Amino acid sequence: MRASGFLSLFISLLTISLHAQTNKEEVLFTIDDEPVYTSEFLRVYNKNLDLVQDESQKNIDAYLELFVNYKLKLKEAHVLGFDKKRNYIRELSNYKKQLAKSFMREPEVTDALVEEAYQRISFDINANHILVKLEETANPQDTLLAYNKINSIRNRALNEGFEKVRQDVHNGQTIYGEKLGYFSGFKMVYNFETAAFNTKVGDISEPFRTRFGYHIVNVIDKRPSRGERTVAHIMLQTKSDNKENLEVKINEIYQKLNQGEDFGALAKQFSEDKSTSKNGGKLSPIVGGQLRSQKFEDVAFGLQNVGDYSKPFKSEYGWHIIKLYNKKPVPEFQTIKAELTQKVERDDRSKLIDAALISKLKVKYNITEKPDLSYFVSILNDSYFNKNWFLPPSFVGKKDLVVIGNRTLSYKNFGNYLVRSQQNVSAKIPFKTIVDNAYNNFLNENILRYHENNLEFENEDFANIVSEYRDGLLLFDLMENTIWNSSLNDTVGIKNYYDKNKSNYFSEEKIDAIVASSSSKKILKQVSKFLKKGSEEAEIKSMVNTENAINILFTSGELRKPHQALPETIEFKEGVSPIYKHNDNYVVVKINKVIPSKQLTLVEAKGLVTSDYQEQKEHNWIKALHNKYQVKINKEALKKVETQLNNN
Structure with a gap:
């Protein structure tokens, strides 16, 4: 696949904000009477100036040419219906979902968690722990039993010593006593990490719960990170x-x-x-x-x-x-803040961020009171625990349950959610608890979903980035189908291009050689004599190197310029070369054979030929687009743009 020319422009134009413009803005150019405004060009040029590697593209006229070509390609993509294809629509949808995650967070909560994470990765904790296993969905009775068990073990550990009790209670099934060694932030689940870092060296923590059960942790040591x-x-x-x-x-x-x-x-x-x-x-x-x-x-x-x-x-x-x-x-906080933020948002900590966001959204969408859920409690029965419960025939589904923004969720919506949720219940718990937990999850999921679906209308930055990606993805699909893939399959076109441009495809000259290297010029003079006599590498090593001193090293094989073992000024000529000072060492080269440059066949040069052919094909295609669509530049507007940019 060849992205020549296009990719540099694609990268630089990927950050375009494509909001509707008002008629009051000045038009820089039109494509078939569709306007492109000076404000958009200025924004793109200024924002991406540092990303452009080719100095010629920083020239305003040259950049305008690239920008016009970019807009012509987008025009063609829409005309050909690439924006209607299923793969494009699906990939754009997936991207929006991924992007939404970075916008759906509470900055203050996230920042606090990031700062906490930085403090924790700055140290290593050495700790052991004891775990009483407990299912996340355990009923209240089993939960109380597990808590009482870990509390009893802690009391023993305080009196008898943690290590003795750890070895004594471990059975590898219901109770685990493990040595953890040193760990830092993000190496354990968040609740465990928090308990370990909040426990003083030598102390045993209070019992705490994770998704695995109830733990106590004994902190043995805390040291600064290795950095x-x-x-x-x-x-x-x-x-x-x-x-x-x-x-x-x-x-x-x-x-x-x-x-x-x-x-x-x-x-x-x-x-x-x-x-x-x-x-x-x-x-x-x-x-x-x-x-x-x-x-x-x-x-x-x-x-x-x-x-x-x-x-x-x-x-x-x-x-x-x-x-x-x-x-x-450990690096300074600002240096790794972005990396830590990503980790926090993927970690268990994200639940705290979600909780803060949901609280804020409940206020925003005016969700203040919990509805009466007694009806749902009344229709549950023991078949729920066997995972074969269903909504009764008399179920009242059309009644409104809760309103989120402009969306109303009904009894039917929550009833179906209850049916699906029975798969997650592994122990008998009160029906009211089941309904309350299910409703909280149902409400939170729907609040987040509603917020995500409306981000483009509620958050301008999100809308801008989605628009950028939308056009970038569209353009990529167009190039892949119009230029890259079609070129790869055009065997006749590639052969004709090769026949016309054979002089561009020659192999590099190389040598079959032995390179001897030493820090001693005197020793290398001896090696040079041995090489001229035809001595082999092994024979020379045996004469020059000793058991206690390696005085000479060899590099051999087919070598071409530039090569790290070869001096830049060496002449490719059969025989033993002069001694060169090279890479803070001395080298001498015995060239057994010079392998001259030769004309590459089409098979040998296929990759280079295909790439160059694609580049030519793209150039011709852009010329055809200029003929297909009428581009009119507003020269007065362009002068103003040049004046503004030159004065900055």
Whole structure:
């Protein structure tokens, strides 16, 4: 799929606000007499100026051309009926639901929870706990029994010691006594986390309930978080076509480190992590839980002193040596506030946010009194607990129950909800409790649903973003169907394009070579002589390296410029090269064979050819749209726009 040109514009135009304009606003241009206003262009240009990477697009005329092309594509999408397709309507609906979640929260409550979360991730708690299991839907009698049991266990723990009682009561079925080790914020369910962080070191908490049952927790230790590490690594990747013994090579590199050679220089020369090798192997700062490799993270955080480096170790990605460059505490609050906010909204804490929002919405929609629910209590019977209860034939369904905004919910709505809810009842509880709980859930769900469905009318920011996504999604579908997919299947068009542009598709020149690297120029002079005599790598290693000193390392295979092992100025010519200073080391290269550049066949260049063909096809398509729809630029309005932007 080719997004050339389009994607940069798609990204920059994704934040357009497309509200209806008044006739008083000045028209910048029209497409078949449909107006586009100067206010919209100015808003888009100013808002997205920093996102545009191509300096030419910051030119007002060039940006206007892109903007006109964008509007032409939207016009075509609507004419072709892409906005009526089921997949488009479904994806837009799903997006609105996801987006609504970020708007359906109480900022003050969320901010308080985010600040609390920050305090908690700033520390690690070491704790043990005892749990008396209890179903969330347990009846009052079982609930009381469980509470009394955990309270009795707590009294024993206070007198006999928590650890002794923990081991004694654990049966792995109804009671669990577990060592938890160290944990921080977001690692446990919220109620448990709160109890642990609110309990002093050495103390045993009061009994508290989570969805698993009743707990007590004994806090053993509380320490500051491990925080952030800045490390570098040397990595040899595990690849199926790699014939080198990576373990031997990483240990040779490790020995050179022990001999005092520079970590960064060795990383530049040998690390196969292309994203970091040029920077001496240095990674961006990391925090716990950030990396995909737990092994790598454990080793990184195990380094204690700046300057320490690890022994070679193997992860799922290859062999590594890690060096510690910096240690920092937990990042500043503002730095990770957005990330914490997302976690809070996905966590159990979100229930507190929902509760605050529902309370506010009840006031907004004037829901003040709970209706009389005795009728629903009267129609329940024991079949409800067997999950085969249904509404009686005489059920009164048309009576109004509650009004939310301009929507009225009836007895029928709640009756059907009661039928569905019986699946969630696992224990016998009073019918009044069942009805009260069901009504609270029914009301809360419908308040949130009503609010979500009306967000576009109640929240201007939400309406703007939905409108942005609506057009972006429409444009993507248009491009995919009109340009990208059709190009991929146009084998004749691709072949004709290749035949006309063959000169653009040649392979790179490369060499079959052996590169020897050493921190000692004197030793490399000896190696150069051995290479000229035709000595093999293993033979040279045996003569130059010793059990206690790795003086030479090799990189071999087919290499092309640029390559981290090759000096930039090396000439591709068979034979042994001069000695070069390269990456804070010395290298000499024996070039066994020069593999010249050659004309690529269509099969070999298929990806590049297809991409270029799509780009040309899109260019021609835009020209056709300009011919299909009449675009009129208001030159006076454009002058005003240029004056305003140039004066900013």
